[in-house]
Amino acid sequence: MFAVITSGHALPPTPKGSMLPPLNPRQRQVVDLRSQGHVVVLGTAGTGKSLMAVVRAVTLSRDGAAMLGGEPSPVLLVTFANSLVNYLDHLTREASSRIDPVNVTTSTFHKAAMGYLKARGITGRSCDPKTRDALIAKATAVVSKTRTNLSDRPMRFFREEFDWIGGNGVRTLSEYLRIERTGRGTALGQPQRETVWAARDEYLRYRQARGLDLDLSLVGCAVRDQLPHDPNDRPWQHIVIDEGQDLQPEEIRALVNMVRPDGSITFFGDYAQQMYGSHLSWRSCGINLGNRRVERFADNFRNSTPIARLAVAVAKHPTFAGTEDELVEPVEPKREGGLPIVLRQANFDAELERVAKAARARGNRESVVVLAHTKRQVELIKESLPEARHLKDKAIWTHRTGIWCGTYHSAKGLEFDTVIMPLWGEGNVRVGVGTSEEDELTSRELKKLYVGITRARTRLLVTYSGKLSPLFPADESLYRRVGAD
Numbered sequence: 001m002f003a004v005i006t007s008g009h010a011l012p013p014t015p016k017g018s019m020l021p022p023l024n025p026r027q028r029q030v031v032d033l034r035s036q037g038h039v040v041v042l043g044t045a046g047t048g049k050s051l052m053a054v055v056r057a058v059t060l061s062r063d064g065a066a067m068l069g070g071e072p073s074p075v076l077l078v079t080f081a082n083s084l085v086n087y088l089d090h091l092t093r094e095a096s097s098r099i100d101p102v103n104v105t106t107s108t109f110h111k112a113a114m115g116y117l118k119a120r121g122i123t124g125r126s127c128d129p130k131t132r133d134a135l136i137a138k139a140t141a142v143v144s145k146t147r148t149n150l151s152d153r154p155m156r157f158f159r160e161e162f163d164w165i166g167g168n169g170v171r172t173l174s175e176y177l178r179i180e181r182t183g184r185g186t187a188l189g190q191p192q193r194e195t196v197w198a199a200r201d202e203y204l205r206y207r208q209a210r211g212l213d214l215d216l217s218l219v220g221c222a223v224r225d226q227l228p229h230d231p232n233d234r235p236w237q238h239i240v241i242d243e244g245q246d247l248q249p250e251e252i253r254a255l256v257n258m259v260r261p262d263g264s265i266t267f268f269g270d271y272a273q274q275m276y277g278s279h280l281s282w283r284s285c286g287i288n289l290g291n292r293r294v295e296r297f298a299d300n301f302r303n304s305t306p307i308a309r310l311a312v313a314v315a316k317h318p319t320f321a322g323t324e325d326e327l328v329e330p331v332e333p334k335r336e337g338g339l340p341i342v343l344r345q346a347n348f349d350a351e352l353e354r355v356a357k358a359a360r361a362r363g364n365r366e367s368v369v370v371l372a373h374t375k376r377q378v379e380l381i382k383e384s385l386p387e388a389r390h391l392k393d394k395a396i397w398t399h400r401t402g403i404w405c406g407t408y409h410s411a412k413g414l415e416f417d418t419v420i421m422p423l424w425g426e427g428n429v430r431v432g433v434g435t436s437e438e439d440e441l442t443s444r445e446l447k448k449l450y451v452g453i454t455r456a457r458t459r460l461l462v463t464y465s466g467k468l469s470p471l472f473p474a475d476e477s478l479y480r481r482v483g484a485d
């Protein structure tokens with residue numbers, strides 16, 4: 001048995017220009033929790049989860065050196081999106097340059113999992129998203145000829161259902177028929193589930209026929225299926241997960257099984273920001289806390305008071321209520337700042353022109369991001385703002401000023417002085433009320449809105465043409481409206 005070691009010493013004083021402020025005592029306490037046993041940390045936006053994740057990863061690695069005869073422990077710091085990996089990597093380099101050598105790898109789940117599978121000799125080709133959509137469309141068209149109970153559903157419905165099946169590690173039809181399907185208002189009945197399964201079988205056949213062995217939603221399953229046959233030591237002593245709410249349960253289960261028996265998982269998440277597969281909880285992912293409690297953080301260090309207030313109003317929408325058990329009530333920060341501006345423009349082109357002007361006005365003094373709903377919109381924004389860097393660019397965190405653009409998904413976990421959110425007219429935001437699919441859509445758009453708003457430190461500009469999306473809080477004292485509908 002290893003001795004239990006707590007680190008007890010902080011990083012050296014913060015140098016000028018550092019992106020790693022000193023932790024407060026409560027954050028320090030969590031970072032220094034004993035290295036044995038799992039930890040779950042839930043916190044609202046801007047409460048320092050990424051900061052704690054980085055410091056915990058380097059601390060766990062460094063502490064391992066004391067136990068493993070000078071060798072730092074291998075630690076994986078893992079999250080969902082590439083852009084956040086770049087940011088965490090930057091912070092990790094800074095943190096590790098200030099203390100003894102550490103062995104921390106930052107990665108997306110997908111990359112870490114594919115690396116593991118490759119090391120196990122599984123070198124098959126993955127199916128890219130475009131090919132996957134085409135094969136799913138073909139499979140559903142074929143199945144709908146004989147089974148008509150879901151023939152009115154778009155390809156997207158099947159793709160999401162397949163993702164859910166893979167992401168939850170459902171391996172057989174009988175399991176699928178029995179399982180409670182979270183995240184869907186009305187459960188699918190048995191005949192409909194049988195149709196989904198038939199379409200999935202068809203899709204898997206097409207994929208196999210193309211010589212493609214894996215797709216994104218099945219990587220977690222593939223890793224879990226491999227682990228029992230792997231005679232080698234598990235690759236990681238500890239795994240720290242940031243933005244864990246966006247990993248699928250099967251992916252987290254795979255991570256839980258990838259740490260050594262005397263290692264640990266530390267899970268950081270915020271269910272109000274869950275953009276993929278809503279209503280999934282860490283509780284169903286094999287993270288056993290034993291006697292440990294869930295650590296909760298509510299003090300927001302990022303947003304000014306008016307920005308945080310608007311975000312809190314968005315989070316009051318009933319769509320956030322279903323996961324109450326997992327949500328932390330935010331505490332309003334006391335940080336000055338102007339009211340968010342909501343600006344109406346005549347049309348799409350006028351919006352883009354205004355956005356470019358606003359971004360240029362601030363981009364040479366501070367960090368500015370323009371967020372888009374889709375990749376296509378990112379391209380259009382880049383046309384009117386060619387100097388904007390894409391959030392996926394690797395080197396972005398060496399710059400403190402400048403203009404970035406990307407989708408809401410790629411902005412997750414990041415922060416900027418000014419956030420600009422164009423295209424919030426009702427024509428650009430998909431909302432529906434009534435069917436469970438429509439409710440799910442509304443929920444996703446609201447979470448996007450919440451994530452976008454909470455990326456802003458001091459300034460927020462929202463633009464729209466036509467009518468403002470009804471998802472926007474009705475209380476107009478929360479923002480300054482320029483131009484009426």
Ligand SMILES: Nc1ncnc2c1ncn2[C@@H]1O[C@H](COP(=O)(O)OP(=O)(O)OP(=O)(O)O)[C@@H](O)[C@H]1O
Nearest residue numbers: 021022023024045046047048049050051301302413
């Ligand atoms: N104790 C602290 N003192 C000063 N600043 C802090 C402290 N903790 C965090 N911060 C700063 O607050 C900001 C938000 O931190 P961080 O990105 O880690 O939050 P988060 O909880 O991961 O946010 P989100 O979930 O919204 O991405 C960062 O600029 C971070 O440096």
